[in-house]
Amino acid sequence: MASRRIAIIEDHPLMLRALSSNLALHLPYTEFIYQGKSISDALTAIDVAGCDLALLDLDLGDGIPPIQNLEKLLASGTPVLIVSALAEQFLVRQALTNGASGFISKNADESTLIDAVTSIISGENYMSADIATILLSDKTDPGLSAQEKQALSLYASGLKLDAVARSMNLSRSSASEYIQRARKKYLKVGINLPTKTDLYRQAQKDGLLP
Template sequence: MEQGTHPIRILIADDHPMMRDGLRSAITLETDMEVVGEAIDGNEAIALFKTFRPDVTLMDLQMPNVDGLQAITAIRQFAPEASIIVFTVYPGDARVTQALTLGATSYLLKSASRQDIIVAIRAAAEGRQIIAKEISADLANHRGTAGLTVRELSVLRLVKSGMSNRAIADSLFVSEDTIKSHMKSILSKLGASDRTHAVTIAVKRGFLDSL
């Protein structure tokens, strides 16, 4: 680190102790970085961000109480200039697009190498975006494809729970023919062969929570 410069101040938000330990160990090896706080859920991430105002936040998506997407939204409302790196095991173009739309700076998978993480932190501190190569490829593959509507997502979540078309129609107070129409649209948009295939694709792409 050059004389007169300050280290990059980093907040880690992840509910897994071993992951936090690993990130902290990797970061502390760098002379131009320091960990200023560690959060175990989204609520704590928001509170610690407001306390420490870190230069970069490493944010897991799946955390108890308040998840990473909710925390990103709250932090960006408080500090629009915040640099937030999503660091997660979950790929999927829909999930990535949502995170970036909410204000995430970069998106890395937890399979990333230590060097990739360090590079992404330095880039985020400089206002540059880093997207994992495999995620960039996934985004490119689905660019221009139609997304699912809010209603279609509601239907697909109920399909995932094991409900029949009739049960879904009763639950949403619509006709069974309406649900069949929604399913036809969902299958077409996802390129799925049947209901089960549609759920599998939707989970993989990040439209739904994990199976």
């Protein structure tokens, strides 16, 4: 049987040893091409040896946005299984939307880990039951306040910031703050609205604009 080439990118030594030990025990034909916390070193190892699967912790403590690390691994052509304690709804959705083949929490048992690894190497996607529950219970309502809704809808409708402020009897800075708060709340539920066009479309979708 051909060996499975696996990279583990994890910054906690105990977790790193636990993952590699469990995989070595249950998947005897596993070759670990990299074990450590450096994305750049992992990519070098992948470039040299090839890789069937990378296990990635989202929080490596390297100051790099988690999704950026994921994207770097995916750019190498390597399937990625997220194994992370970070299981907020927007992060799970963001990771899967950006191309991760699976997501399990660090609380997952050995059988879940093995199922995830074998499934992804076989070309399937995988999500542990607890992560699936998070997504099923996920809500995309950002919970905007009345002022945030008004500022967003006025701005998205085409008004300039000064006009929004006048319409709401606010200072320009206060109007801007309401709009930025709305953007941040949307981002927390996985909806990125960087442009005015994005705001307009989302406001229409949410019934804030006709």
